[in-house]
Amino acid sequence: MTHPLREAAFARLWAAGFFGEIGQWALMLALPLYVLQLTRSALITSAVALLGLLPSLVFAPLAGAIADRWNLVVLLVLISAGQGLLLPALLLVDDTGDLWIIYLVSAGEAALAAMFEAAKNVAVATLVAEDQLVAANAAIGLNANLGRLTGSPLGGVVLGLWGLPGVVTLGGAAFAGTACLAATISRHRLDGVVEVAAAPFWRGIGDALGSLWRIRELRACMLVEGLLAIAQGMFVVLFLLFITDLLGKGETEAGVLRGVQAIGGLIGGVTAGVLARRLGPARLLSAGLLAFGAVSAVTWNAPSFTTAFGVYIVLFVIVGAPGVYTHAGWLAIIQRAAPPHIRGRVLGAILGLSDGLQALGMFIAGVLAGTVSTQVLLNAKVGLFVVAAVLAATLLVPHDRAGRREPPGQPIRATAP
Known part of the structure; x- marks a missing residue:
């Protein structure tokens, strides 16, 4: 049986997800670490980590509703581009008085990451035959582990060498790679891709x-x-x-x-x-x-x-x-x-x-x-x-x-x- 990664469209989705995981893991390590260095407060640092969880409560269901209506390729590209465009705001951070910027960026990145995850899971079910879903999900899950092994050390090293500007560059490059790879999926729509039925934006949530x-x-x-x-x-x-x-x-x-x-x-x-x-x-x-x-x-x-x-x-x-x-x-x-x-x-x-x-x-x-x-x-x-x-x-x-x-x-x- 052919592995899903041998299918061009899914392989591009997998690669896009990998770059996204690198960017997310780098930020998940670098931003709380920077806040800890700046404030020496575990409580304030934990607030940054918590902001990486709470936005999913709202934005994962929102992304699911959008994914039922929008072109999945366009949606993945827009989300990845948004993740990259948020990062330059971190260049304005200078001291503890600017922590609110890190909070906003962390919350925004977490919200977009939750939306990307929801849209990606819909795309997997659309691109892959039913008997290949477990193998495809396992391959996608591989990204999280590869991203952790790659992105977390990179985030720490880059923060130590070049500070927040380096983190912004690293994250921007990772999310740009995600957007570019996701955009190429559209060239392979006829390679076994399933049509997603259109639905009005809010109708059907109940x-x-x-x-x-x-x-x-x-x-x-x-x-x-x-x-x-x-x-x-x-x-x-x-x-x-x-x-x-x-x-x-x-x-x-x-x-x-x-x-x-x-x-x-x-x-x-x-x-x-x-x-x-x-x-x-x-x-x-x-x-x-x-x-x-x-x-x-x-x-x-x-x-x-x-x-x-x-x-x-x-x-x-x-x-x-x-x-x-x-x-x-x-x-x-x-x-x-x-x-x-x-x-x-x-x-x-x-x-x-x-x-x-x-x-x-x-x-x-x-x-x-x-x-x-x-x-x-x-x-x-x-x-x-x-x-x-x-x-x-x-x-x-x-x-x-x-x-x-x-x-x-x-x-x-x-x-x-």
Whole structure:
């Protein structure tokens, strides 16, 4: 079976996403680090990180609604261009009195990144045959890990050598590359691309939200992803406590562990397609959740036996692969089950809901961290993965079959916005 990356249109979308990930990861590291250097305040620095999450609540569903109506190629190009055009405002930052500029740019970049992600997921479902969705999503997920391995170090090095002007140049070049590559997809519209049904801008949002509960696969995926989002939010808060309180390490070791997880993600991205052909997306999702929960349980309880840092490097590498399997599996199920004319709104609503519940998980962990031990909270997070795996196994696996799909060979066609 031909891998999706052998198809010209999808390969260009993949490459565009890769450059976008480099730009986003560079900014995610460089901007909070610059604020920390400028203010020496962890609270103010955390505000910059939080601004990278909240805009998705509004803009992911908005992007989904737009993606159901606009030409996807045009939309991806405009979003990428907007990301690049926001960056020069950072050149006006001189001291702490200019922090509001960084806040606005961070919020704007996060909003556009959420819109790009939603539109990209719709494009994947439009460009790729149904039986190739897991492999395609895994390849797209590979970008996040490659972007982390490439963009984060670049962001830190460039900030250290050339300051914010260097970061602006790096980000601008990355987003320009994304826009240029996305624009080339239009030359290959006839290479197996499926027509996206046009829909009025706001009409059908209620139908899209209703379908999340009405359609069994979407309802199950929403429940599973909700639990995962809460668990991920808890992880953001508890991970540093795990490093400092349970392992007795510092910021350097925390950075190493988050970085090496991308190595496992690369392995997962390469192998997910093969596993999906044997298991199907629902079984891949369920197996990925169980594996992720099992490795997490070992990781969070291992400090009772050893704090040798090498052990945790190995564990964090291993856990990266099932993380990719989980994401690729549930996303393929959603792309397959969502009605084509409201697919963008369905994907946008789920992504927005996911980020909202992730913020809830952060809040829960933050409130409980002072009264409940870190290890107990981390094991509660493992419990969320186990419950999600059971839901996937009972609600999705028995019905894991190919969904309906329009015949291939039609172009991505726009209705005038």
